[in-house]
Amino acid sequence: MKVIWGKEIIDRDKVNIDFEDRGYQFGDGVYEVIRIYNHTYFCVDEHIDRFFTSAEKIEMRMPLTKAELKALITDLLRESAVKNGSIYIQMTRGNASPRDHSYPSQDVVPLLTGSITASERKIDKMKNGMRTTLEDDIRWLRCDIKMISLLGNIMLKHEAHKKNADEAILHRGDIITECSSSNVAMVKDGAIYTHPDGNLILPGITKIVWKSCAEKLNIPVYEQAFTTEELLNADEVFISSTTKEVMPISKIDDKTFDVSKKGSITRLLQSCYEKEIVKQCGELTN
Ligand SMILES: Cc1ncc(COP(=O)(O)O)c(C=O)c1O
Known part of the structure; x- marks a missing residue:
């Protein structure tokens, strides 16, 4: 299974997320769910817009543009055999140690992950x-x-x-x-x-x-x-x-x-x- 990890599409078993990632330590991150019908995404631009707005609201720097994110999602969809399902994308504030509640410096790179899960309409x-x-x-x-x-x-x-x-x-x-x-x-x-x-x-x-x-x-x-x-x-x-x-x-x-x-x-x-x-x-x- 292929997944988004950072700006790449890789095999799921190659993903390596650090123990100190703020998503794991604090739940410090945002996400989106985009529905796929017939191997095509639905309302993708609206979801990408809300993803960026959520990140902005928690002052999380986006390490890629909306166009780059859409291209990554499109590539992931192309790699996937799933016809009907959902794309989940998550962005955490990244890996910062030692553990500290305060936001880390802006050079800590947020971590993007994404995957596709098959599911039929209810x-x-x-x-x-x-x-x-x-x-x-x-x-x-x-x-x-x-x-x-x-x-x-x-x-x-x-x-x-x-x-x-x-x-x-x-x-x-x-x-x-x-x-x-x-x-x-x-x-x-x-x-x-x-x-x-x-x-x-x-x-x-x-x-x-x-x-x-x-x-x-x-x-x-x-x-x-x-x-x-x-x-x-x-x-x-x-x-x-x-x-x-x-x-x-x-x-x-x-x-x-x-x-x-x-x-x-x-x-x-x-x-x-x-x-x-x-x-x-x-x-x-x-
Ligand atoms: C708490 C909450 N409210 C509303 C929604 C509906 O949002 P959307 O229509 O964008 O899926 C969701 C979707 O997951 C949700 O988790």
């Missing part, structure tokens, strides 16, 4: 919906940074899994923010509501796509905070992420939502999203 869940639980958003106050230190998100997803659910919908006090690994939106009286971007949520790339779909379909979108009570009284709830696309929610704790309705706003967004995939990556096989 068709069954996209049809039948995902089950979720409501969990207290215990994460820090810079959820806008796509960082590799995901302990809060992992703990929250684990809580959902322990209750036999797929995903955790998070709230700070009364306000719904996002999920452990996706954004959340609700539909009420023909309009879509979702938490505004800012420090409490990750600005989703999938959200950019479904928002442009909503605009094309003349469905109003309000990026404004809503409460857990409003969520539980919504007509429809859906979540969105690179790997889940537009995903209907069938259950939040004990409350169920009928996801079988034809012509619902979630279904309209799903089919518009699929058209966008086909436009960028060609006809889908599932």
Whole structure:
């Protein structure tokens, strides 16, 4: 298996990452996930832009340009046999010893790694919906940074899994923010509501796509905070992420939502999203 390591594409077993790498010591780094359909990447420029923005927010110097990163990702894709899956890229602040919380000097070179994992679309869940639980958003106050230190998100997803659910919908006090690994939106009286971007949520790339779909379909979108009570009284709830696309929610704790309705706003967004995939990556096989 070939992977990105620094500015090269090498065999995975040749990768050599130092024990003092700040990603390992502190979780000091950022990452991105880019979906591949038909051996072609989807929304790659948007993901590269967010990767650079995340790095900028933690004052991490980028050792390559956006064009160089795109070329590396393109080369990795060319080397890979994976047809459908995800590209994961990570950048840590690099190897600095002795261990010290302070940012190291700018001559310490950040370490880029990247790999491709095969995975099919979650068709069954996209049809039948995902089950979720409501969990207290215990994460820090810079959820806008796509960082590799995901302990809060992992703990929250684990809580959902322990209750036999797929995903955790998070709230700070009364306000719904996002999920452990996706954004959340609700539909009420023909309009879509979702938490505004800012420090409490990750600005989703999938959200950019479904928002442009909503605009094309003349469905109003309000990026404004809503409460857990409003969520539980919504007509429809859906979540969105690179790997889940537009995903209907069938259950939040004990409350169920009928996801079988034809012509619902979630279904309209799903089919518009699929058209966008086909436009960028060609006809889908599932
Ligand atoms: C916490 C969180 N929010 C939102 C998202 C959705 O982002 P995107 O649509 O860019 O995948 C993700 C994706 O992994 C996430 O981890």
